[in-house]
Amino acid sequence: MLKRGIRKWDLVFLIINSVIGAGIFGLPAKAFALSGPYSLLAFGVCAVVMLVLILVFMEVSSRFDRTGGPYLYIKEAFGDIPAFAVGWVLMLTRLFSYATLINLLVIYLSFFSPIFQENWMRVTIILGVTAILTGINLLGIKDSTRTTNILTVSKLIPLSLFILVGLFFLNPVAFDFSSPPPMPDFANTALLLIFAFGGFEAGLVISGEVENPRKNLPFALMTAALIITVFYVLIQVVSIGTLPNLATSDKPLADAATLIMGYGGGLFITIGAIISILGTLNVQILSGSRLPFALSESNQFPKIFSFVHPKFRTPSIAVIFFAVLIVIVALVWDFMGSLAISVIARLLIYLLVCGSLIRLRQKSPNADYYRIPFGIPLAVIGMGATIWLLSGTQFEEIKDMALWTVLGFVIFGLNQIFRKKS
Secondary structure (H helix, E strand, O other): OOOOEOOOHHHHHHHHHOOOOOOOHHHHHHHHHHHHHHHHHHHHHHHHHHHHHHHHHHHHHHHOOOOOOHHHHHHHOOOOOHHHHHHHHHHHHHHHHHHHHHHHHHHOOOOOOOHHHHHHHHHHHHHHHHHHHHHHHHHHOOOOHHHHHHHHHHHHHHHHHHHHHHHOOOOHHHOOOOOOOOHHHHHHHHHHHHHHHHHHOOHHHHHHEEOOOOHHHHHHHHHHHHHHHHHHHHHHHHHHHHHHOOHHOOOHEEEEEHHOOOOOHHHHHHHHHHHHHHHHHHHHHHHHHHHHOOOOOOOEEOOHHHHOOOOOOOOOHHHHHHHHHHHHHHOOOHHHHHHHHHHHHHHHHHHHHHHHHHHHHHHOOOOOOOOOOOOHHHHHHHHHHHHHOOOOOOOHHHHHHHHHHHHHHHHHHHHHHHHHHH
């Protein structure tokens, strides 16, 4: 049995760390390139959509206290096969989020030296960072949580300074709303920003290691969401108002800080970005490795993945397996390729969890859970919003997602065959 070592504020920090990763250090430029100043509106749209989804997750998550998160919700609501699809897709979000973030880490390290742009250095960083974080996650949930808390505080300090100083240097001319972007570009902007706002589900996957999850999960979700939204909107305001070439910047926050505060400011933000990325990478391994464990406990993955280390009380086989997978994906996919697959996978999960709220209310209306007002209308709105965001995806991205999903069901089928033979 896994140890319940994550307290209420540990969970708040974990969710913040999972969501405020590298996305906000890279996506302000990409959002501005697509929608200009209207990227602020896109941030607002995403914040509203994510608030609706978080309210839905608050209710659904309060019904469960075991490891698995959305995988368990769908299993209870719709059965084994849809649950496996969600569990597999949820694992893909962790895989491709990790690949996206660690490739962005390499980009930010190039601030210090061009040598970090060399491919051999990229491979070295991916292998080295993954090995260290895997070791931390093998040692126990307390060590992983302590690391997460330290990295969360460390990332919020430079972001707070960036906002507080940057607000005094805003150029009003940069906020020209006279030319709205084409609707497809605006929809694509909102789709990209889902990556920056997504990741809160990581705190739900590890609910089997959270103290009093039925009470602490809803609190942590809402508290973290409010903090994250305030930071994101203000960061985009400062980025637009201080960096003239925002649309073409690879490191928008570092470049803006350099203009405002000189080289020291850019250095400070770059270090903050690196710490932020490391914190989110740690959460990706923590939550992602629990998915093979949860699938194995439900007999949908080989039984070996449910092994728990007798001393450290961690799913050590699942952690090592997940670490190997993320190294492969991180080496093969680049920043934008990983980003697109991660976003699509995330939206599919959000869509199905909204559906599970409706189904679970029908199946067990009198169960002990946190009931949100207007739950069913909010679930319907959440489903509509995710479908709208999915409409902005490209064929190539859908094809890659479909191939990965097929691979998951091949593994599922082989496991079922071997289980019947044994």
